[in-house]
Amino acid sequence: xxxxTDLAASRSGRGPEHDVxxxxxxxxxxxxxxxIDVRDxxxxxxxxxxxxxxxxxRLLEALPASERPRMIELLGxxxxxxxxxxxxxxxxxxxxxxxxxxxVVEGLRDLDSDDAVYILEDLDxxxxxxxxxxxxIPERATLQRSLDFPEESAGRRMQTEFIALPPFWTVxxxxxxxxxxxxxxxxxxxxxxVNPTFRLSGSVPLDRLLRTKRGVKIGEVVTADRHVVNVTxxxxxxARVFERYNLISAPVVDEAGRLVxxxxxxxxxxxIQEEADEDLKALGGVAGDEELSDSFWYIARSRxxxxxxxxxxxxxxxxxxSMFEDELQKMVALAVLMPIVxxxxxxxxxxxxxxxxxxxxxxxxxxxxxxxxxxxxxxxGLFNGVVFAVIMAVVVFARFGVADLGFVIALAMxxxxxxxxxxxxxxxLTLNRFKIDPAVSSGPFVTTITDVVGFFAFLGIAxxxxxx
Amino acid sequence: xxxxTDLAASRSGRGPEHDVxxxxxxxxxxxxxxxIDVRDxxxxxxxxxxxxxxxxxRLLEALPASERPRMIELLGxxxxxxxxxxxxxxxxxxxxxxxxxxxVVEGLRDLDSDDAVYILEDLDxxxxxxxxxxxxIPERATLQRSLDFPEESAGRRMQTEFIALPPFWTVxxxxxxxxxxxxxxxxxxxxxxVNPTFRLSGSVPLDRLLRTKRGVKIGEVVTADRHVVNVTxxxxxxARVFERYNLISAPVVDEAGRLVxxxxxxxxxxxIQEEADEDLKALGGVAGDEELSDSFWYIARSRxxxxxxxxxxxxxxxxxxSMFEDELQKMVALAVLMPIVxxxxxxxxxxxxxxxxxxxxxxxxxxxxxxxxxxxxxxxGLFNGVVFAVIMAVVVFARFGVADLGFVIALAMxxxxxxxxxxxxxxxLTLNRFKIDPAVSSGPFVTTITDVVGFFAFLGIAxxxxxx
Numbered sequence: 001x002x003x004x005t006d007l008a009a010s011r012s013g014r015g016p017e018h019d020v021x022x023x024x025x026x027x028x029x030x031x032x033x034x035x036i037d038v039r040d041x042x043x044x045x046x047x048x049x050x051x052x053x054x055x056x057x058r059l060l061e062a063l064p065a066s067e068r069p070r071m072i073e074l075l076g077x078x079x080x081x082x083x084x085x086x087x088x089x090x091x092x093x094x095x096x097x098x099x100x101x102x103x104v105v106e107g108l109r110d111l112d113s114d115d116a117v118y119i120l121e122d123l124d125x126x127x128x129x130x131x132x133x134x135x136x137i138p139e140r141a142t143l144q145r146s147l148d149f150p151e152e153s154a155g156r157r158m159q160t161e162f163i164a165l166p167p168f169w170t171v172x173x174x175x176x177x178x179x180x181x182x183x184x185x186x187x188x189x190x191x192x193x194v195n196p197t198f199r200l201s202g203s204v205p206l207d208r209l210l211r212t213k214r215g216v217k218i219g220e221v222v223t224a225d226r227h228v229v230n231v232t233x234x235x236x237x238x239a240r241v242f243e244r245y246n247l248i249s250a251p252v253v254d255e256a257g258r259l260v261x262x263x264x265x266x267x268x269x270x271x272i273q274e275e276a277d278e279d280l281k282a283l284g285g286v287a288g289d290e291e292l293s294d295s296f297w298y299i300a301r302s303r304x305x306x307x308x309x310x311x312x313x314x315x316x317x318x319x320x321x322s323m324f325e326d327e328l329q330k331m332v333a334l335a336v337l338m339p340i341v342x343x344x345x346x347x348x349x350x351x352x353x354x355x356x357x358x359x360x361x362x363x364x365x366x367x368x369x370x371x372x373x374x375x376x377x378x379x380x381g382l383f384n385g386v387v388f389a390v391i392m393a394v395v396v397f398a399r400f401g402v403a404d405l406g407f408v409i410a411l412a413m414x415x416x417x418x419x420x421x422x423x424x425x426x427x428x429l430t431l432n433r434f435k436i437d438p439a440v441s442s443g444p445f446v447t448t449i450t451d452v453v454g455f456f457a458f459l460g461i462a463x464x465x466x467x468x
Numbered sequence: 469x470x471x472x473t474d475l476a477a478s479r480s481g482r483g484p485e486h487d488v489x490x491x492x493x494x495x496x497x498x499x500x501x502x503x504i505d506v507r508d509x510x511x512x513x514x515x516x517x518x519x520x521x522x523x524x525x526r527l528l529e530a531l532p533a534s535e536r537p538r539m540i541e542l543l544g545x546x547x548x549x550x551x552x553x554x555x556x557x558x559x560x561x562x563x564x565x566x567x568x569x570x571x572v573v574e575g576l577r578d579l580d581s582d583d584a585v586y587i588l589e590d591l592d593x594x595x596x597x598x599x600x601x602x603x604x605i606p607e608r609a610t611l612q613r614s615l616d617f618p619e620e621s622a623g624r625r626m627q628t629e630f631i632a633l634p635p636f637w638t639v640x641x642x643x644x645x646x647x648x649x650x651x652x653x654x655x656x657x658x659x660x661x662v663n664p665t666f667r668l669s670g671s672v673p674l675d676r677l678l679r680t681k682r683g684v685k686i687g688e689v690v691t692a693d694r695h696v697v698n699v700t701x702x703x704x705x706x707a708r709v710f711e712r713y714n715l716i717s718a719p720v721v722d723e724a725g726r727l728v729x730x731x732x733x734x735x736x737x738x739x740i741q742e743e744a745d746e747d748l749k750a751l752g753g754v755a756g757d758e759e760l761s762d763s764f765w766y767i768a769r770s771r772x773x774x775x776x777x778x779x780x781x782x783x784x785x786x787x788x789x790s791m792f793e794d795e796l797q798k799m800v801a802l803a804v805l806m807p808i809v810x811x812x813x814x815x816x817x818x819x820x821x822x823x824x825x826x827x828x829x830x831x832x833x834x835x836x837x838x839x840x841x842x843x844x845x846x847x848x849g850l851f852n853g854v855v856f857a858v859i860m861a862v863v864v865f866a867r868f869g870v871a872d873l874g875f876v877i878a879l880a881m882x883x884x885x886x887x888x889x890x891x892x893x894x895x896x897l898t899l900n901r902f903k904i905d906p907a908v909s910s911g912p913f914v915t916t917i918t919d920v921v922g923f924f925a926f927l928g929i930a931x932x933x934x935x936x
Contacts, residue, residue, distance in 0.1 A: 284822025354752025
């Protein structure tokens, strides 16, 4: 009995499925490659039969690139195209380009509309049209309409399969309809109530439907959805609403208020993950779409851009240093100490910037509380500036025996940590105001400020102080 | 008609609810404070009546600290304690400490077990016990059991309200039971099937239940859950499974395989968000639990720790520089140029580290592909090292007219970018191997390496080159 097996697994402490990862079983990938090479369809089917679509995707990624389309063609209708939605974009596009159009068309027909759109949207226009042309007209029209919405909009992510009922039906009629109709969405959590022109008036969750007497009219148990999504809403904004209000699914309406689709939380989980991923990478100076499976060449070029910007910033800082060549010549200790001031500033600025960028992304930092946060960051910068000023004054005196040098580094440290705090919060806020993604662009500005201010303050104060 | 209003909103292009944020309406917070101050309960009730629990939480955060518990006490049973789960921890603990135990006990009784545990777990042991002691025994026992599981485990996050049925019931019996029983979970997506000793044998999703003939036995439509969670599983691991396999809910079992709770995706969304948040902050040198509402003093101290580590690293780099005081004295251009080499290395190292840390967190980077990724990062480092070496050689020659100096900086640049790539990938991998969170600890190591190698390579090569 299948249930018993599963139970035995958890009883024996092996834990959930993720502990026994089929793809990581030694020899599994090799067995797949072997079966593909001898075109042993039976063996191949047996090996992948129990794989979840996600594991099927991970298997594809683990295969050599040339074997991927071959495996799909061999499996034919036994290959679940949903797996393609779980692939890194690079791998997905590569596979789609090598598969025959016939295979892609047949694979797409089995999918929910949101998955089909997700697979199609990365292809170039010609390939997309070639595939769409071979789909039956109703399916083609649905997909085409979703593809006409902007990228990363709710219209692209929504599923166009849903259950919509008129308010005068009874709960019993609704339950019978659900029970007896074929072709309903694979998974659904609520039924929607629409008027004759398909304008949305609300929804009834499945569990409420079950707990209502059969004779009651749907119109009496419907609740207006508090969170209706517009087709053109950005997926990131939609994700925030799902997250904030713990939604499981939400209706999507067009400009006329007509129900056109539904968004479910499992798609939103991917959006949340993607957006967090992009911010995290952007702050580290990496392109948001860089994936682990990307080629050396793609990554080298994309990282180059950011490093090149940094090189310009570093040369600017170097130019500031060169303004004080005479002082450096006279007192080599300045050269030894100056990177400490710049480095502390850079790190303090990054701390503030990280918090600001994240709070902007989660919409926690708003106009109403920006003043308070700026003031707090300034205070933190001043406080830590003073503490590190004292520490470095002592260290420098102990190391070089020159009290004046300790005073100079202390003053420069305070100035740079305050500048870091200001830059760290004001730069993301300003970029955000001008609709520039603060996660992507704040870093170079902040470090340029802390480098330039750090070197200039330290060497400038030293040159004034020791001149007299 | 309420539906029409909602519809009108989307028709007129105002979009979903998040565009008309009640908390941001000018004068709203002031009106609340006014009502609290004159103890006008009726006015207060009217103002908050339509707020979603999440907006109620945001209102609490917008109020002065002293008004928060006063508002809750005034609202009495009209205040939905679920709102407390949406607060920043600092604010939640402050409120709970000021509320009377009586109010907290009554508020908790209305909640699902997972929400009650979430609120209780941050309190100190004495407060927790005081509250638990006043709860009725069955509720107390349930909460106590959840609280006995480790922090951040599935047992803490799970809801203990679920529907469990024997396999010999018919679908009709199940539907009638759901329709007629009070006290069932507020929202559920599947019913579970258990044997007489409450061992889990599988589940039936609600939609499948609806589409099956009433006479069919539950045991015939049950599917074994492929993803059973153990109570002691870490919430981050559980979140990965939900995300990877697009789960909506999953059963939680104890060591004996007995069903003890259910985890739903809305809780998991918060976990995903939290974990991404922690990694992002950690990479920026900020404590994972730092929240926008934290006090100046808490933040100053928590940021200090990281900056202090950085200060030690910066002093180490400064020590390396001081080994070359003679060379710096003889050729001040070295002091002007050395930060460029260190800075490029630091940024390249951060890029690699960011990608590695994220890939480890999402479990994309595994033993099986680590070799390939290390090789690729090395190649990228070497490639960008050579490109920036050529650029800087030209810049330095143009600026100082000394070809030899260009050669020295070029060589140092290549060495440091390769070191950055190696450090950026090997340090996170090593920390991860020793079960140390790479997001928190990689940064200081990586920048220390790139600073030390950068200064040492540049000044060292210069000293060898110009000695002869």
